[in-house]
Amino acid sequence: MALRARVLVLVVLATLASTVPAAAFHAEPTAHIFGGTSPASEADAPWSVLVEVATGVQPELCSGSLIDAAHVLTAAHCVYSTLAPRALSSFTVIAGATDLTGPVAPPTGQVRRVGGWRAHPAYTARGDVDLVILTVSPAFDVSGAAVRPIAIVAPGQGPGPGVRVKLYGWGNESPGVVGREHALDQTLLRPSACASGVPSLLCGRADGGAACVGDSGGGLVSAGGTPVLVGVERLVLDSSCARPAANGYTDLSTPQVASWLAHAATVPIPPRTKGLATIVGSGVAGEPLTCRAPLWSGSSRFRYEFVDVASGVVLATGGSTYTPTVHDVDRGVSCVSIASSAGGTTEAAAANGIVVRAAVLADPALQLFISAEHALTFGDASSDFIYLHVTLRDRAGEGKVVLSKIVTDADAVDLSHVRPGAYRLCAAFAGNIRYRAGRACRRLIARASVTDLVRLMRPGRRSGRRVVRLLVDPPLVGRRVTFHWRLSRCRAQRCGPARTVRRGITLMSNTALHVPSARNDERVELSARLAKASVRGVPYAAGVWRAVLR
Known part of the structure; x- marks a missing residue:
């Protein structure tokens, strides 16, 4: 199978001393989920079943989930031996029991033979989707509380990383404790934490235990509320099972799996790869890290995520580059290549991570802020600067x-x-x-009248007409203002009555005012009434602005 080189697939199951008769089951020394808890009664998980496989020497055990009265969903490797199917007569399914150390007594316990099965086509083709549906004969009696089917998660509605789930199975729990079903609470991780490039995969981990041999095919269900079957146990990452380890499950919500469960005529193929992503870069804060994707098959869309190696927190998502900042210094950064198609989404994680180190940066990231009380403060990054030289120059x-x-x-x-x-x-x-020397500047407008926000430039000409340019500061930009031109004849330092020309204009940061035609002996004045305004919460009083041009 494709995963043999990277993970331990639960093909070797717990063994028993004798085969299961049709009416009774006697378990010999074996064990169960490591660190799990036993269900209080059969009604706690009435969908959970035991699948026994007679091998001719010693039987093997798998777990499974009843999805309707006649069908059990389990792992495909439970019914295949090196991709060759085992005989139907070798299978027995037991439901309605949690403790099989003694005889199964009807009506609680029910034993059935297997009349047929349907494996996912991706398993027989590539060993990808480890799923098979067993058809039992006769169908189970599901009228009681001890044996009942479980609903399967809706397509596209599967849980994501951080969600709590629960596994039910008959695998190893501890040496010397035998023949009882156990449950294990787990928290989902991102799929690539279990295996890279494997489609339709969920990954879960518990602090107090792990799935083990015999749990293959066990149902992973939602925690809280009405349980829903979200995954089927397929692999473990620690063959000893004696300490907490991640476990892999087939995700039942992906298009590749949901279409097969719905008996679709065609099953879409998701992206897959045998390679790993690679993260490259200098590791210097301020210089980009690049995530290189492996060679994907069957993919059409790509994106990347950069993650904190220690916590798993996503630092950035989208493009293939991430530029660490000074706040990332001493942090390990890795990346995940994510490929999507009609068949689903698959992750390939980088095997390596890069620890960001401090370095001299070109930009010291100085940030200057002026509070409403007119005090100068600095941005968060200034905690790395120690000393700053502040200067204030005139207009x-x-x-x-x-x-x-x-x-x-x-x-x-x-x-x-x-x-x-x-x-x-x-x-x-x-x-x-950490930083090279740097300098940051900004314009400061001290508390005053709004007339201080306007600066008059020297008159000039444009298209043969005289113009006056005004440099306007916020918050006057965009305001409608009426300017008053006063033109009066002057002789020997004395001016007569003035004529007034009014013109309205919307102020821009660089505003051009056309000077009205004036005789050579006329004095030209410009004035405007400016309304009050505020900038950064600082109020400015209204004022009259005047200027004499000649």
């Missing part, structure tokens, strides 16, 4: 230094004393073991 940007101060990352710089106006605020970082 020209490169003009007079108004403030110069060395601060630590925990400091807040008080800017409330700065006179009203517009400034350029910069924080410079000298560098340390």
Whole structure:
């Protein structure tokens, strides 16, 4: 089978000293689910059955689930020997019992022979989907509480990682404890935690136990509420079974499995691969890591997930690259290649992980914030900076230094004393073991009138007409403002009555105002009433803006 090189498939089952007669079952020394608990009564899991296979020397055991009165769902490797089917006469199915250390007494216990089976075509073709449906003869009596079928999960509604589930089986529990059914609570992991590149797979793990030989074909059911069959036990990762280990299950909700259960004419084939994903990169914070996919067959869509090796937390999903930050330093990062098609979704995990290490980064990621109280603070990344040199220059940007101060990352710089106006605020970082030196700047508008948000540029010409340019700061951008042009004749420093020209305009960050035609001896003034506004929660008073052009 395709998984022999990577996992232990539960083909070798628990053995018994004698075969099962039609009316009674006597178990010889064997054991059960490691770390599990025994069901209180047959009614706790009335769908759970024992499947015995007579091999001619010693019988083998499997577990299974009753999905209707005449059919049992179990693992295909229970009925095949190296992909060759065993004889129907070698199978016996027992339902309605949890303790078979003594005779099975009807009406609680029922014993049936197998009249036929139907294996998933992917198992006989590639050893992929380890499922078979046994047809028992005669059908079980399901009128009582001890023997009842279980519903199968709806297509596409299977549980995901982190969900609690429960396994029922007749496998090893502990040495010397024999002949009883046990249950084991588990938490689902991502499929690639059990096997990489295997389609239609669920992976579960319990802190206090594991499935073992004899649990093959056992039903994995939802925990809480009415139980629903979500998976069938197919593989374990630890042959000793003596310590907690992950167990693999066939996922019954995938298109590849659900279509077969529904007797569809064709069964879609999901992506599969025998390879592993690979993660490559320098491992330096700030430099990208790349996930390389293996060679997939039967796939049409791809995506990638980058995960924390220790916790399994997904750090990023989508593209094939992930750039770790300073917050990822000392974290192990691995990746998963995920391929999808009409048959389902399959994962291939990387066998390796890369531990992110600190390095000198080009961008120190300085973040400058100004609070409503007019105090300067820094972003979360500043905890790595230690010392910052803060400077505040006047409106020209490169003009007079108004403030110069060395601060630590925990400091807040008080800017409330700065006179009203517009400034350029910069924080410079000298560098340390993680970062190279860096500098971040932003524009600061001190508390004032909105008239401080407008700057007049020198008049010029455009298309033969005189224009005045205004540089406008938020929050005035996008506001509708009416400008008043006053033109008055002046002689010998004295001006006569003015004529007024009103023009409305929507302010942009760089606004052009056309100057009305004026005689050479006329004085030109520009004024506007500006409404109050706020920026970053700081209020600005309304004001009248005036400028004399000549």
